[in-house]
Amino acid sequence: MMWLQTNASREELIFNNVGISKQTIVDWSMFCREVCIYACHSSTVRLGGEGIIVEIDEAKFGKRKYNRGRIIDGVWVFGGIEQSTGNSFMVAVPDRSSATLLGTN
Template sequence: MLAIVDMWILGIRTKDICSLMQISKKSLWKFFKKIPVEILPKYYAQVRMIGGDNVIVEIDESKFGRRKYHTSYCVEGVWIFGMVERTEERRIVLIAAENRTAETLTNLTRMYID
């Protein structure tokens, strides 16, 4: 399962992933549909805290989405809260936030920054 995700992240075409893993395209797409439900909670549970003494952590939030038919200024999408260390490792944490209120962002900061 992890090998499939690794190949997908590396940009390997789905056709080639199916061939290498000896699975059908239908099975691969079923797997990709499970990612938000099964794999993301496991990812969030295993994310380590970043930062520490004398380590600067850069924080930013961005909205990913698009305007439907380019007709209005309301953009449907998801807010992503990102944190990255200013170290050689450049460890990063990316979290989908429900909203970007001060309370939400403060809680995420406390959860993931040491």
């Protein structure tokens, strides 16, 4: 529950409040991320429609060496969430071009 409710430094907050090892917290955090990714990818519900608002955004997911510095390598992810129902989607994309996002390439 703490993993979902916290935006910044989740592992440190959980470590201070729960008292389990940092490696266990990191392992569980990775598991929680995978569950969220699976839930977003396995949905086949279409979003939007007349009068329905869908918020969309993009993010780059990557790895940093020793968790410091800028993100060097990663994957662009495009996602959206329907305001009224909370239904959502996430899709990995090769780039952020309009051709890719509109499916015209």
